[in-house]
Amino acid sequence: MKRLQKYIIANLSLLFFTIFLPLFSIASVIFLIKLATYTSIIQLTIWEMTKLYFFILPEILFYTLPVTFFVAATLSVFKLSTDNEIVVLFALGIHPSFIVKTLIKPALILCVLLIFDFFILFPHATVLSSNFVSYKTSEAKFNLSASEFGHSFGNWLLYVGKNNANGTYGDIFLFNKNKKEEILIGAKNAQIINNGGILRLKLSQGEGYSYSKEKFSQINFETMFINDTLTTDLTIYRTPIEYWLSSDRKESKKQMFITDTLLSIFPLISLFLIAGISIVHIRQQQGKVYLYMFLSLALYYSAVIGLQNLLSFYTIPVVTISWMALAYIVYKKNVLSRF
Numbered sequence: 001m002k003r004l005q006k007y008i009i010a011n012l013s014l015l016f017f018t019i020f021l022p023l024f025s026i027a028s029v030i031f032l033i034k035l036a037t038y039t040s041i042i043q044l045t046i047w048e049m050t051k052l053y054f055f056i057l058p059e060i061l062f063y064t065l066p067v068t069f070f071v072a073a074t075l076s077v078f079k080l081s082t083d084n085e086i087v088v089l090f091a092l093g094i095h096p097s098f099i100v101k102t103l104i105k106p107a108l109i110l111c112v113l114l115i116f117d118f119f120i121l122f123p124h125a126t127v128l129s130s131n132f133v134s135y136k137t138s139e140a141k142f143n144l145s146a147s148e149f150g151h152s153f154g155n156w157l158l159y160v161g162k163n164n165a166n167g168t169y170g171d172i173f174l175f176n177k178n179k180k181e182e183i184l185i186g187a188k189n190a191q192i193i194n195n196g197g198i199l200r201l202k203l204s205q206g207e208g209y210s211y212s213k214e215k216f217s218q219i220n221f222e223t224m225f226i227n228d229t230l231t232t233d234l235t236i237y238r239t240p241i242e243y244w245l246s247s248d249r250k251e252s253k254k255q256m257f258i259t260d261t262l263l264s265i266f267p268l269i270s271l272f273l274i275a276g277i278s279i280v281h282i283r284q285q286q287g288k289v290y291l292y293m294f295l296s297l298a299l300y301y302s303a304v305i306g307l308q309n310l311l312s313f314y315t316i317p318v319v320t321i322s323w324m325a326l327a328y329i330v331y332k333k334n335v336l337s338r339f
Contacts, residue, residue: 004089005102011079012106016072023064031056038133048132055129058121062114062260069110069267070274071293073103077278078289086279096279096335100271107267114267118260123243156226158201164189172203174226181212187224201226255308258315262304269320270296273327276334 035052038044044052077099080086090096161171172190176183187206203224210217244253277292300323307315 001098004094004098008076008080008099008102009106011076012072012103015076015079016068019072019075020064020068023068024060027060027064028053031060052129052132055125055132058117058125062117062122062263065110065114066263066266067297069107070270070297073107073267073271073274074278074289074293077274078280081278081280087281096275096331099275099279100331103271103274104268107271111265111268114264115261118264119244120240122260123240127243160190172206174203181210184209185224193225254312258308258313259304261316262319265320266300269324270300270327272324272331276327276330276332279335281338 032049032053035049035056038052077086080089089098155176157175159173160169161173162169164170169190170188172185172187174183174185185203185206185208187203189204191202191204193200193202203226204222206221206224208219208221208224244257246253273296277289277296280289300319303319303323304315307319311318
């Protein structure tokens with residue numbers, strides 16, 4: 001029995017990686033194209049693009065692994081049927097449930113990995129990615145360049161005369177106007193200071209003028225910091241439970257939790273369905289396994305997404321119990337009644 005189990009698992013493993021690698025590559029390309037859209041807003045180096053890719057890696061794995069297992073397990077058992085090995089096994093007195101029991105262990109391991117992925121890794125990676133993009137977006141607001149046009153710097157209008165070779169700026173003018181007062185500042189040099197996600201402007205060797213209806217004042221300075229800073233809106237994150245229970249994007253996270261939970265247990269609750277559509281007598285039954293796989297995936301994903309607004313968190317037990325019942329009915333009708 002152990003040799004037979006190893007043989008089935010070996011076939012499953014081979015098909016699993018054969019299917020997983022193309023799906024993973026396609027998903028990676030799609031997400032990389034999505035990441036490339038960030039370059040229209042922020043400047044990203046190759047290393048920064050790589051970091052963002054690693055941040056979305058848990059999401060890519062989560063949405064490819066359940067589908068990969070379902071397809072690989074179905075095709076591996078179907079291959080046993082087309083090679084007439086299933087008939088031989090049943091002729092030797094092996095019950096069809098042996099196939100299901102053999103697939104329980106890899107399905108259970110995958111479910112645990114998926115739960116760990118979405119419950120722990122996914123919040124951490126999502127927060128890191130969100131903070132990184134927010135940080136780069138704020139930094140992009142300080143991406144100054146010398147031109148005939150000005151820049152917006154908080155409440156200030158900023159003009160840059162020239163870009164210096166060392167990354168600083170020369171011939172800087174700032175103007176701020178409110179109802180009571182107008183302020184004009186000129187400086188020979190300026191530098192962007194990044195301090196813990198807070199970006200501000202350091203001015204050197206300049207003059208400042210302030211005038212209103214009542215008074216006019218002028219100062220000279222060696223160094224001045226513009227404290228009307230643009231701060232990076234960072235998400236505070238400590239534990240996965242705190243992430244899932246926080247009120248930030250509560251509705252979105254609720255839908256994500258329901259969807260990810262049901263996708264995590266999909267391999268385990270689909271074992272009877274896998275056996276039901278893949279165990280066939282090839283001479284008596286026409287194998288429509290590819291059609292059944294597509295319909296099964298479409299039906300499950302439709303139920304997961306479609307029932308959320310109606311049943312909320314009750315979607316998890318309703319879909320789980322209904323799917324297991326449907327899977328066993330198919331298994332009983334197609335397999336137990338014939339073998």
